[in-house]
Amino acid sequence: MSVATASLAQDREVDRDTLLEIYRRTMLIHRTDERFRSLLMSGKLRLVYYPVRGQEVVSAAMMTPLRPDDYLVTTYRGVHDQLAKGIPLKDLWAEFTGKASGTCKGKGGPMHITDPATGVMVTTGIVGSGLPIANGLALSSQLKKDGRVTVVCFGDGASNIGGFHEALNMASVWQLPVVFCCQNNRYGEHTPYAQSTSAKQIIDRAPGYSMPAVRVDGNDPIAMYRAAEEAVERARAGGGPTLIEAMTYRMLGHTFGSSYAYVPKELLDEAARNDPLPRFRNLLLQMQVIDATLDEIVAGIERDIDEAVEHALSSPYPDLVELRRDVLKEEIPA
Amino acid sequence: MNAPANKISFSQAINQALDEAMAADPMVILLGEDVADEQGGGVFKTSAGLSTKYGIERVRATPISEQAIMGAAVGAAITGMRPVAEIMFMNFLTVCMDQIVNHAAKLRFMSGGKTSVPLTIRCGTGAGVGFGGQHSDMLEAWFAHVPGMKVVTASNPADAKGLLLSAVEDDDPTLFIENVAMYATQGAPPEPDYRVPLGKAAVRRAGTDVTVITYGRPVLAVEKVAEAMAGEGVSVEVIDLRTIAPFDEETVLNAVAKTNRAVVVHEAVKAFGAGAEISSRIHEELFGQLKAPVKRVASKYAPVPFSPPLEQAFLYSEAEIADAIRSTLR
Numbered sequence: 001m002s003v004a005t006a007s008l009a010q011d012r013e014v015d016r017d018t019l020l021e022i023y024r025r026t027m028l029i030h031r032t033d034e035r036f037r038s039l040l041m042s043g044k045l046r047l048v049y050y051p052v053r054g055q056e057v058v059s060a061a062m063m064t065p066l067r068p069d070d071y072l073v074t075t076y077r078g079v080h081d082q083l084a085k086g087i088p089l090k091d092l093w094a095e096f097t098g099k100a101s102g103t104c105k106g107k108g109g110p111m112h113i114t115d116p117a118t119g120v121m122v123t124t125g126i127v128g129s130g131l132p133i134a135n136g137l138a139l140s141s142q143l144k145k146d147g148r149v150t151v152v153c154f155g156d157g158a159s160n161i162g163g164f165h166e167a168l169n170m171a172s173v174w175q176l177p178v179v180f181c182c183q184n185n186r187y188g189e190h191t192p193y194a195q196s197t198s199a200k201q202i203i204d205r206a207p208g209y210s211m212p213a214v215r216v217d218g219n220d221p222i223a224m225y226r227a228a229e230e231a232v233e234r235a236r237a238g239g240g241p242t243l244i245e246a247m248t249y250r251m252l253g254h255t256f257g258s259s260y261a262y263v264p265k266e267l268l269d270e271a272a273r274n275d276p277l278p279r280f281r282n283l284l285l286q287m288q289v290i291d292a293t294l295d296e297i298v299a300g301i302e303r304d305i306d307e308a309v310e311h312a313l314s315s316p317y318p319d320l321v322e323l324r325r326d327v328l329k330e331e332i333p334a
Numbered sequence: 335m336n337a338p339a340n341k342i343s344f345s346q347a348i349n350q351a352l353d354e355a356m357a358a359d360p361m362v363i364l365l366g367e368d369v370a371d372e373q374g375g376g377v378f379k380t381s382a383g384l385s386t387k388y389g390i391e392r393v394r395a396t397p398i399s400e401q402a403i404m405g406a407a408v409g410a411a412i413t414g415m416r417p418v419a420e421i422m423f424m425n426f427l428t429v430c431m432d433q434i435v436n437h438a439a440k441l442r443f444m445s446g447g448k449t450s451v452p453l454t455i456r457c458g459t460g461a462g463v464g465f466g467g468q469h470s471d472m473l474e475a476w477f478a479h480v481p482g483m484k485v486v487t488a489s490n491p492a493d494a495k496g497l498l499l500s501a502v503e504d505d506d507p508t509l510f511i512e513n514v515a516m517y518a519t520q521g522a523p524p525e526p527d528y529r530v531p532l533g534k535a536a537v538r539r540a541g542t543d544v545t546v547i548t549y550g551r552p553v554l555a556v557e558k559v560a561e562a563m564a565g566e567g568v569s570v571e572v573i574d575l576r577t578i579a580p581f582d583e584e585t586v587l588n589a590v591a592k593t594n595r596a597v598v599v600h601e602a603v604k605a606f607g608a609g610a611e612i613s614s615r616i617h618e619e620l621f622g623q624l625k626a627p628v629k630r631v632a633s634k635y636a637p638v639p640f641s642p643p644l645e646q647a648f649l650y651s652e653a654e655i656a657d658a659i660r661s662t663l664r
Contacts, residue, residue: 073409105446114445121412121449126436132402133437136409136417143363143391143415150409163432166402173397326447327481328580329505 014222016287018064022221023280023294025060028301029080030277032089035305036079036096040256044313047096047110050077054219054251057276058183059084061224062151062246065232066119071137071150073122073130076111081153086118089304093312100318101311107322127188128161130154131180135167138176138235149235150178157188159202168209168243175240179231182243183218185250190262202245211243218246219276221283249274341520347491348380348456348512351498352418356388359416362502363392365403366420366456370395377422378458378517400426404433404455412441412449416502423469424459424511427477438507439482453507454498460513460551460601461638461649470638472550472602477509478579478611484532485578487511489553491521493576496530504532513551513601535582537589541571544659545589547612548599549575552650556599559655570659578608583615590616594625595662599655604632626662631655 033052039045052059055077063072063084074081082092087103095102096110103115111125121137124130134152141148158164159182171178182202186193199205206213212234216227224246231242249271253260281294324332342350355362364381368374373395375382385393396403400421407419421427427434434455442450461470478485484506488494494512501508530536538553539560548556553574560570571589575581590596596616598609613628631654639645 071413103446104444104448107446108444112444114441114448116412116448122409122437122441124437126432129405129432129437132405132433133409133412134405135402136406136411137413138409139406140410140413140415143410144413163401163405166397166399167405170397170399170402170406174394322446326443326445328484329442329450 014225016289018225019221019284019287020289020297022057022060022064022225023284024297024301025064025084026056026221026276026280027298029056029059029083031298031301031305032079032083035309037256039309045097049110049256050254051252051256052077052080054249054271054276055080055183055185057221057280058218058224058246058248059153061221062153062181062228062244064225065229066149066151069119070148071119071121071134071141073124073134073137073150073152074120075123075127075130075154075158076125077155078113078123078153079110082113082115082120082123085120087113087115087120088118089308090311091115093308094315097312097315098317099312099315101315105322106318107326128154128158128163131158131167132163132170134178135171135176138171138178139174141177142174147236148177149232151181151232152178153181153183155188156182156184156186156193156197156202158182159199159205160188160196168206168211168241171241172209172211175238177235177238178241179228179235180241180243182245183248184245185248186267187250187254187263189254203243206243211241213243213245215245215247218248219274219279221276221280248276251275340522342491342523343517344491344494344512344519345378345380345517347495348498349382349384351495351502352381352384353387355416355418355499355502356384356392361415362418363394363410363415364418364420365394365396365407367396367398367422369393369420376420378514381420400429401433404430404438407453407455408433408437408441408451411438411451411453411507416452416454418454418456418502421455421457423465424457424473425468425471427455427457427473434477434483434507435480439480442506443482450505451507452505454501454510455507456510456512458512458514460515461633461645462515464640464642464645465514465638466640467637472600472633474509474511474578474602475606475608478608482507483579484508485511486532486576487513487550487578488530488576489550489574491519492524492528493530493536495524496528497532497576500529500532508532511550516551530576533577533580533582535576535585536574537571537585538574539570539572541569541593543569543593544595544597544662545571545573545593546597546599546655546659547573547575547586549578550601552599552601555650555652556655559652559659563656563659568659568663581612586612587616587619590620591623594620594623596628597631597655597658597662598628599631599650601633601650603635604630605635607632626664629658629662631658
């Protein structure tokens with residue numbers, strides 16, 4: 001993959017504990033994503049699912065430098081971002097299955113996950129709409145001087161919608177503490193990047209907004225972490241917004257079960273060669289982390305997922321009175 | 335802004351409400367094009383003096399970017415701030431419908447109540463002042479149709495102040511509609527701490543023959559017609575909804591249950607307008623006792639025209655209101 005890692009932070013140290021934490025989050029995302037797909041395949045779950053296979057490291061490394069109370073805005077393909085931000089696994093599973101014990105009482109569903117306790121403020125099903133909202137979260141932090149940073153994740157396709165441009169402009173004019181994390185997975189739904197996007201690369205759009213930008217190999221945990229940490233530190237220090245373009249691959253279809261025949265074999269081969277999971281494991285093994293350590297991390301995650309799935313499947317659906325609650329603050333009369 | 339003794343204008347009322355809301359709660363911020371004093375304090379001067387008093391951090395002149403304005407207001411609101419987003423003209427709301435309809439209105443429900451959007455959206459609009467087709471529409475029904483939104487409008491300066499303060503203090507997203515033809519209209523100033531509760535209509539004139547339900551600028555025309563018809567021996571009751579969504583069904587139905595005749599008047603065009611909903615609710619609840627079908631008076635089915643005679647012909651008229659009232663008495 002020919003991706004320039006133009007980060008100014010290239011020589012930053014990323015210590016072993018940090019890498020292991022990124023690995024834990026990576027595998028939590030991967031195993032959760034895999035479990036969703038296997039339960040969908042077996043018919044035990046029915047929902048529209050947006051797989052995140054291939055994009056695990058981008059989120060894991062992006063969220064690791066954040067504080068728990070920092071804000072996240074993401075999109076319908078956002079389970080990797082939510083998990084990396086620390087959303088409780090049981091609540092997430094229960095929400096994806098529409099249960100009363102879900103993050104949003106089952107009323108939001110997979111495309112609308114919110115968990116303010118872990119900073120997951122908005123998950124939008126509308127491409128590009130998260131960016132203007134992220135500015136508002138960041139504006140609140142700027143006014144309250146609470147030191148929080150807002151990260152908003154979106155795909156390469158979102159850079160073609162008006163909200164992206166309005167939001168980058170406003171964030172730059174107001175020097176908001178926000179990080180725009182574009183996960184360039186090469187496809188907007190079924191359309192390849194070059195057919196929909198006039199800019200050679202997403203970061204080419206940043207100079208027009210006088211915004212620092214960096215393009216990194218998002219599947220490289222060290223490069224991605226360095227870019228994330230630098231952007232988060234800049235925002236927290238009052239240095240304003242950053243656009244990160246994290247190069248990655250969507251290794252599966254737009255939705256679970258949808259065709260992927262439109263992706264050329266060469267790109268699939270390239271994605272397989274750059275699969276972040278074996279790359280990350282090999283990196284850690286080279287750093288003398290032993291297999292047993294990594295296996296133990298994954299085993300713990302599997303146990304947590306087992307519990308979360310069991311909890312979600314056995315939890316009750318919301319009471320029908322919920323239809324009249326949370327529409328407005330006052331309950332709607334029967 | 336100094337008001338003439340015992341009178342304030344609509345724009346002064348709005349200015350006072352914003353001033354008092356900002357003084358009372360540091361979480362109240364204003365966002366909008368040209369709202370700061372350096373830019374003139376708003377194109378209708380409704381925020382004049384406020385950035386000087388509260389600073390340009392809290393009274394933020396924005397880029398001409400309605401999606402960014404509304405998105406920023408939504409984001410700030412879910413952290414507990416109380417933004418007032420000024421969208422200069424109601425037609426410009428169409429530029430940021432996604433943020434209003436898909437986000438502001440729904441985030442409370444979709445988050446299971448974990449977040450809420452205590453946002454006030456202000457916008458000016460209205461035919462009769464020559465702004466033509468893209469600066470004059472009355473689109474209140476669009477927003478009233480979205481679960482999660484409240485929609486209000488005032489017919490006099492005191493109510494404008496009381497309603498706007500209630501909207502800012504309310505925990506749900508509220509659209510506050512201002513009629514640009516009324517900014518200079520004078521009225522009695524309200525008592526200090528006056529609030530118009532959301533969802534409560536006002537009976538402007540008691541009557542026994544026909545109930546006219548209206549809101550906003552047409553309240554003035556209806557009151558005038560009611561006064562004239564009193565001379566003919568027709569007793570017209572006038573209800574000013576003030577809140578369009580959710581509208582005060584109790585007051586409306588109680589009033590019509592008494593007169594058994596109703597007319598709904600609004601400036602928005604008739605087809606699929608708020609009048610259809612109000613009329614329908616009256617028919618559903620009181621069909622058996624109505625002495626005539628509920629009539630509607632509204633603007634004509636056309637974009638708002640520029641040419642003054644066309645613009646006047648587009649608008650509802652006092653003659654049409656009087657005719658509608660008479661038709662229910664036949």
